Amino acid sequence: MRKGQQGIALLTVLLVMSLALLVTAGMLRSHRLALHSSAQQLHQLQLRQSAFAGEAWGRERLHTLLADPKLPVAAGQAWAQSRPEWLIDNGHIEVDIEDLAARFNVSALLTQGAVDEVLKQRWLRLQTQLDLPPIDASALQGLNLSDISQLRSVPGVDARWYTRMQPWIALLDKDATLNINTASVTLLATLEGVTPAMARRSVSERPLQGYASVEDFTFTPALIGLGLQATGLGTTSRWFRITTHVRVGQSRLRLESDMARDLKTGRWHLLQRRLLAPEHSEPS
Known part of the structure; x- marks a missing residue:
């Protein structure tokens, strides 16, 4: 094979290898993006599930501590006195209950x-x-x-x-x-x-x-x-807001759940729910 032909063959091989590397790099980048997207989705899911868990706890607390709708509802009662905090993986949950x-x-x-x-x-x-x-x-x-x-x-x-x-x-x-x-x-x-x-x-x-x-x-x-x-x-109330604060890593989420007691059945039902987007803050 002549030297000119050998040079062309070498250039062709190098070009094919370069294209293969570019394709491989693109595939790896797409794979990394897919993994990052999946991790973000799992992160968002954890935030939401934690917030809904806080809402469920607040609803049960209202059901247990305000069992009689005829009795006064007061700020000195147990339902209003504590702001529980639970530690979760790389974060925590806090719940507030407010009488609307x-x-x-x-x-x-x-x-x-x-x-x-x-x-x-x-x-x-x-x-x-x-x-x-x-x-x-x-x-x-x-x-x-x-x-x-x-x-x-x-x-x-x-x-x-x-x-x-x-x-x-x-x-x-x-x-x-x-x-x-x-x-x-x-x-x-x-x-x-x-x-x-x-x-x-x-x-x-x-x-x-x-x-x-x-x-x-x-x-x-x-x-x-x-x-x-x-x-x-x-002197009483049947409307409350359960606010759940969730922190996971640097992400924050606040869920506001407005609840009302049905006077006929005594059950608590959800009026509306506001799920706010997580806020990201830079590490201090």
Whole structure:
């Protein structure tokens, strides 16, 4: 074979080998990507399963500790006192339970008819406490809301207003009342004649097992003579939010599960579930 032909043959062999290496490298890269994708999917699955386990624990806790729907629901009771934490592989789970009846019930303002003046004034006082430009209750009348986030479409509601108000409001049944046994200082200070100082005192002196009736609350020494109205107030609740915080490695996930008790059967059922995407943070 001539030298020229030998050179061409060698170049051909080298070209074929280069192409083979490129194909092999591409296959290896695709394989690594597939493995990485599978690992990510397993990671996401672990986060979700852990979050659902926390939700199930919270539901069972409500079922066990709030067995009698006629009894008061109070912040000093066992269901509200602990924030359990479980260690899992490379992470942990935490669960919070919140009484949603401790928030202002926006549904009471959505009626087509006249809104109770007492509730309208409490709505305005809540906004004033939070240093927000007040949006009158009339702006909400007749609205058909299925989620509290839809308040963003109301004229005058901007990002700051919604962010400030969101922790203090809920969208419950229209007959849901503010639970005085779990309401915060902020919500109690919206009541007639109640100052923030009075509200703080009321919270600090509130019985661990709660007031048996609204009258017991309104006739406490700190509140007598204020003209406090019993309208829209109650001592129990059947609406709760179970919030499960999951950490696995550098990933975070928060699951918010809104639960309600059926008055006829006594069973707890899921109203809605918000599964937030995991947040990734850089190692410190």
